[in-house]
Amino acid sequence: MADPSGSQWIDFDPLTPDAASGHALVPATQTIPLPPEDGKIHLDDSLCHRVQIRAVVEKWSDGKFSQFTVLSYSFRPAEHFADHITFLNVAPDFPGNFWISRPAMSNPA
Numbered sequence: 074m075a076d077p078s079g080s081q082w083i084d085f086d087p088l089t090p091d092a093a094s095g096h097a098l099v100p101a102t103q104t105i106p107l108p109p110e111d112g113k114i115h116l117d118d119s120l121c122h123r124v125q126i127r128a129v130v131e132k133w134s135d136g137k138f139s140q141f142t143v144l145s146y147s148f149r150p151a152e153h154f155a156d157h158i159t160f161l162n163v164a165p166d167f168p169g170n171f172w173i174s175r176p177a178m179s180n181p182a
Contacts, residue, residue, distance in 0.1 A: 114151055121149050126160060 077083075082104075084097035107114060114121055128144035148158075 114149060121151065123147055123149055126158075128160070128162065 078094070083094050084101065085094050086092060086097045086099075089098050105116065105120075125145065125147040127142055129140050130143050131138065131140045144160075
């Protein structure tokens with residue numbers, strides 16, 4: 074990490090117990106400028122953390138199990154640090170007495 078100081082960038086390692094500007098535990102081997110215009114990180118995926126969210130439907134029919142992906146979304150968390158990301162699945166025809174038929178489970182309602 075680097076700390077801006079005037080027209081220079083000073084090495085800084087916030088993970089050391091004595092974190093101080095000008096001191097880095099390991100020297101940087103590469104620096105990459107990030108343009109602030111669009112909030113995107115224009116780097117190869119091999120240099121960034123990426124999260125993939127998938128919703129997979131499982132089905133038992135005619136004595137056979139099958140599954141298929143109904144949603145697949147991939148994103149870089151660093152580009153969404155101020156966003157709330159929510160996935161909600163609602164089954165419109167879910168039986169109202171479902172929890173009653175399973176005594177080992179408690180009704181969440």
